[in-house]
Amino acid sequence: MANTRAPSTGEPYYLRNFLLLADTVLARDGALFTDEERARLDSVRALPLPARLLLLRLAGRREGWLRHSRLRYPEIPALDEALDVLEGAGWLERAPAAESPPEELAAGLTHEECLHLLRVAGQPLRGGAQAARRRLQALLREDCHTESFVQLGLWPADNSLLCALAGLDQWVRLHQHGLFRLLELLFFGNRHQDLRQFVVSELGLQRFETVKPGGEPDADGWIRSRVEAEELLEAGARLDRLQEELDELRRELKGWRRRLRLPPGPARRARDLLRAAWELATPAQLSHLPMPLRPQDGAAQLRRTRLRALLAGAALLERLGRPGAAAAWQRMALELGVEGRRRGETWLRLVVNLRHSGRLESAQAACQQALAEQPGPVIRRELEQRLGGARPLREPPVLRWSQLRHPGHAGGRTLLQADSGAALCVEELALARFAHDGWQGLHVENLLPRALVGLAAWNLIFAPVPGAFLHRFHAAPLDWGRPGFVERRAEEWRRLRTRLLRERHRAGVRERLHSKAGLQNPLVNWSVFQPGGEPSGHDPGLWRRGLELLLEVLPGRLLAELCEGLLREPSELGHGLPDLLLWRESGPGQPPEWQLVEVKGPGDRLFLAQRLWLDWLLERGLPVSLLLIEEEVVPRRSPADPVGA
DNA sequence: ACGCCAATGG
DNA sequence: TTCACACGCTCCG
DNA sequence: GAGCGTGTGTCTCCATTGGCGTAG
Ligand SMILES: [Mn+2]
Ligand SMILES: [Mn+2]
Numbered sequence: 001m002a003n004t005r006a007p008s009t010g011e012p013y014y015l016r017n018f019l020l021l022a023d024t025v026l027a028r029d030g031a032l033f034t035d036e037e038r039a040r041l042d043s044v045r046a047l048p049l050p051a052r053l054l055l056l057r058l059a060g061r062r063e064g065w066l067r068h069s070r071l072r073y074p075e076i077p078a079l080d081e082a083l084d085v086l087e088g089a090g091w092l093e094r095a096p097a098a099e100s101p102p103e104e105l106a107a108g109l110t111h112e113e114c115l116h117l118l119r120v121a122g123q124p125l126r127g128g129a130q131a132a133r134r135r136l137q138a139l140l141r142e143d144c145h146t147e148s149f150v151q152l153g154l155w156p157a158d159n160s161l162l163c164a165l166a167g168l169d170q171w172v173r174l175h176q177h178g179l180f181r182l183l184e185l186l187f188f189g190n191r192h193q194d195l196r197q198f199v200v201s202e203l204g205l206q207r208f209e210t211v212k213p214g215g216e217p218d219a220d221g222w223i224r225s226r227v228e229a230e231e232l233l234e235a236g237a238r239l240d241r242l243q244e245e246l247d248e249l250r251r252e253l254k255g256w257r258r259r260l261r262l263p264p265g266p267a268r269r270a271r272d273l274l275r276a277a278w279e280l281a282t283p284a285q286l287s288h289l290p291m292p293l294r295p296q297d298g299a300a301q302l303r304r305t306r307l308r309a310l311l312a313g314a315a316l317l318e319r320l321g322r323p324g325a326a327a328a329w330q331r332m333a334l335e336l337g338v339e340g341r342r343r344g345e346t347w348l349r350l351v352v353n354l355r356h357s358g359r360l361e362s363a364q365a366a367c368q369q370a371l372a373e374q375p376g377p378v379i380r381r382e383l384e385q386r387l388g389g390a391r392p393l394r395e396p397p398v399l400r401w402s403q404l405r406h407p408g409h410a411g412g413r414t415l416l417q418a419d420s421g422a423a424l425c426v427e428e429l430a431l432a433r434f435a436h437d438g439w440q441g442l443h444v445e446n447l448l449p450r451a452l453v454g455l456a457a458w459n460l461i462f463a464p465v466p467g468a469f470l471h472r473f474h475a476a477p478l479d480w481g482r483p484g485f486v487e488r489r490a491e492e493w494r495r496l497r498t499r500l501l502r503e504r505h506r507a508g509v510r511e512r513l514h515s516k517a518g519l520q521n522p523l524v525n526w527s528v529f530q531p532g533g534e535p536s537g538h539d540p541g542l543w544r545r546g547l548e549l550l551l552e553v554l555p556g557r558l559l560a561e562l563c564e565g566l567l568r569e570p571s572e573l574g575h576g577l578p579d580l581l582l583w584r585e586s587g588p589g590q591p592p593e594w595q596l597v598e599v600k601g602p603g604d605r606l607f608l609a610q611r612l613w614l615d616w617l618l619e620r621g622l623p624v625s626l627l628l629i630e631e632e633v634v635p636r637r638s639p640a641d642p643v644g645a
Numbered sequence: 646a647c648g649c650c651a652a653t654g655g
Numbered sequence: 656t657t658c659a660c661a662c663g664c665t666c667c668g
Numbered sequence: 669g670a671g672c673g674t675g676t677g678t679c680t681c682c683a684t685t686g687g688c689g690t691a692g
Contacts (some may be wrong), residue, residue: 055683062652073664081661094671110687129688191656196681199655240656254674257665319673352671426661525679543655544664604661605669647691653684656680664673 013077017198018056019045024471025186025265032186032226037179043089050076051085058092058172059180060195065095067108068170083172095171102140102162105171106133120164123398182229189222189296189478191236191468197473209519212464222470223298224479234297235305238280239312246312247275250319258321270320277313281306286336288454294467295339296478307338311346318349323356331366339483341571344379351386376572378609393611396598396617396641397625402632403429405602414601416629426601426629427579434582434597441582442546446575447525452550453566454523455509456500456559458516460492460567461523475520481570496563498557509551513544522570547584553594558620576609578617578624595623602631 022041032039044052054076058066076082086092093210095105106114111129113137118125125135126173143161186196200206223229252266260310262270284305292300310333317326330350338346347370354363367383384390406415406423415423418432434441440450454461462478465488468477479485484495499505518526528543554562565573586593596617606614606626609619617624 092678192680196654200681203655203681205655243656375648412674413676571658602659603663607660609659649685649689650687652686655682658679659677661676662674665671667670 003409012053013199013202014056014060014195015053018059019193019197021198022183025183029186029221029223032223032229040176040179047089048082050078050082053090054082055086055091055174058086058174059177063177065104065108065171065173071172077244091176092172092174095173096162096166101164102143103137105165106137106140108171109133109136109168115621117161117164117168121161178230178233179602181233185229185233186223187471187475190301191233192472194620197428198347201473206473206520207518208475209462209516209521211462211469211472211474213469213471214466222294222296222467228298228302232302232305235280235302238276239305240279242273242276243312243448245269245276246316249273249316253319264322270316273316274313277309277316281310281313283310283332283336291337294479295482295484296467303337304339307333307336307342310336310337311342314346314349318353322496323353324359327353327359335344335526339570340481341376342491343373344375344572347373347375348379348382351383368518376569377612378572378576381608381612393615396614396618399597399625399627400628400630401430401433403625404632414603416601426599426604429629430580430599430627431582434580438584439582440542440545440584441580442542443579444546444577444581445579446577447528448543448546448550449562449577449582450523450566450574451529452509452547452554452559453563454521455512455516455547455564456505457523457567458498458512458521460496461521462488463489463492465489476522480522486564486567493564493567497560500560500563503556505556505559510548513547523566523574545579546583549592549594550581553591558622576607576613578610578613595625597625597627599627599629601629 022044026033026038026041033041044055047055047166054071054073057071057076071079073079083092083094087094096102106117109117111132114129114132115125115137118132118139121136121139123139125132143159155419156376172511185191188194188339189198197206213574223232249266249269252269256262256266285548286303289299289303292303294300310329314326314329314333317323317329327350330346330353334343335348336348347366351363351366351370354366364387367387370385371380371383374380381390406417408423409415410425411422413425415425416429418424418429420432422432424432431441431443461480465477465479468479468488470478477485479488496505497509513529518530529540529547531540578596580597580599581594582597583592583594598606598614600606614626615625
């Protein structure tokens with residue numbers, strides 16, 4: 001697009017944002033567009049202002065036929081004129097017209113309008129909107145075979161149904177919707193962000209760290225070819241649809257047990273979805289493609305998308321009680337290069353499915369094979385336990401309280417009767433009873449340790465590594481959570497580690513808690529530190545004190561271990577930390593007393609990640625314990641003293 | 646009357 | 656583009 | 669206790685609107 005830097009006086013935000021985005025993409029990836037497309041994009045600036053505005057308004061709306069009556073923009077009073085200009089320039093088509101597909105137009109009709117048209121067709125129907133629309137569309141489909149708008153002329157007087165449809169409204173459809181989506185994809189490097197990001201950021205609803213995009217002058221772009229970009233868009237859309245349909249099927253299968261026969265309806269849908277997953281994954285084709293080098297490249301994203309389809313299919317096979325087939329799909333996914341946390345989980349499911357299908361030696365071999373790949377600690381432990389002979393884990397000291405159960409549940413969670421009479425969930429109850437003994441505390445789970453690491457490693461996370469950033473809207477670098485993340489930042493990691501080992505990190509963390517407040521970071525959830533989150537009940541002051549305490553009492557050596565673990569495996573290690581952080585002042589000049597507590601109510605158990613974190617914390621001599629709250633059977637017995645003992 | 650959902654816009 | 660957690664059921668040793 | 673299924677809250681930026689299903 002021409003480099004006419006128009007003054008932004010009075011330009012609506014959406015026009016300004018689009019021009020900025022398009023210019024950036026054409027400068028960076030102009031070669032991915034045909035001459036005709038470049039000319040078309042250039043011509044945007046030459047359109048009369050109302051038409052230009054309308055074009056970008058339409059680009060921001062959903063794809064497909066839009067009803068004319070729903071196009072109302074105060075800044076475009078001469079709507080029809082603008083529509084004519086855009087139609088003349090080939091940007092859009094209007095309906096009803098020759099070859100307009102009545103069935104698609106009917107998709108935008110309301111319940112009432114559908115009923116009206118059905119009456120006109122002499123087929124009155126009572127029932128829901130969906131049923132009415134489907135019935136109407138079926139009728140229109142039939143009609144299409146014999147008559148259409150074109151055969152009948154614009155006003156098909158001899159077909160009352162089409163005539164009535166045409167009388168309801170006009171419709172508009174943008175031809176080039178895909179071109180706009182392509183621009184967004186190329187700008188953001190992913191298919192989750194779009195032009196709205198500019199607005200959200202401008203309004204300060206989401207703020208981002210300032211990063212240095214690019215940094216590798218001779219590098220190829222993140223996407224190689226036009227075909228790759230389009231495949232990425234298409235595969236992503238197909239995966240979304242697949243997962244939606246899988247969710248639907250899963251809901252239908254609720255309560256179905258493997259013993260029972262699968263009803264024919266769900267059985268057929270399951271077959272269809274398995275085929276769809278397989279066709280999206282195209283494993284035979286994937287096996288011939290080279291493994292992508294950088295995780296943020298289009299080819300790598302495409303591979304991940306396809307492998308997710310394969311794994312979704314495997315999960316469906318598991319649900320259907322076909323462990324053998326599921327195992328085959330999972331082994332294929334492993335061979336085709338599933339990475340990261342998914343890889344470990346896939347190995348695990350493979351082992352389980354091999355066992356379920358009675359192939360014990362294969363399961364054993366898969367265990368060995370998986371362990372040889374050095375998976376993260378949780379997966380490693382799962383595998384070792386299946387092989388037998390895993391080392392025993394350290395057991396935390398256990399506190400046992402008993403408490404009356406409160407009748408009723410809060411969103412499925414058990415409620416307990418506090419001494420005050422209030423109904424509290426187990427963690428709240430524990431906090432309340434610890435407070436009797438002077439403890440202050442928070443239900444932190446993973447939030448606080450992750451935030452501490454996010455603040456400590458801030459500069460590493462946003463270091464200007466080549467290819468890590470594309471634009472100014474990054475919550476995380478593009479290779480966040482992917483293998484080799486720390487290695488690609490070896491120098492930054494060495495500096496951070498040294499600083500931590502020398503206990504020189506604290507001032508920096510405190511400073512960033514203020515200077516970076518509100519900036520997106522993959523490990524920091526700012527809402528707990530900031531006021532305004534009143535409905536969620538967070539006390540920002542208390543959270544800041546909790547963070548300060550953790551920063552104070554945690555030796556740099558341990559924080560370094562935490563940092564390295566969370567930077568390498570943010571998702572595998574980012575969960576399972578104990579529920580509560582508690583502290584209490586122990587006199588002037590003394591460091592405060594503190595402890596971590598995992599709370600378990602009646603019927604709850606530790607899961608593996610929690611056991612491993614407890615083991616890790618105990619190994620390092622940190623004060624952590626397990627609090628088991630049992631249901632008090634005999635009413636009004638004096639509760640055991642929780643901490644004094 | 647209420648809640649859910651998709652669509653929309655800043 | 657979810658994830659993290661709690662909780663209940665079934666089966667088994 | 670293992671294994672599995674299920675549900676919830678918390679994220680998605682947030683407020684508003686219209687359409688629609690459901691409960692009452
Ligand atoms: Mn918890
Ligand atoms: Mn707990």
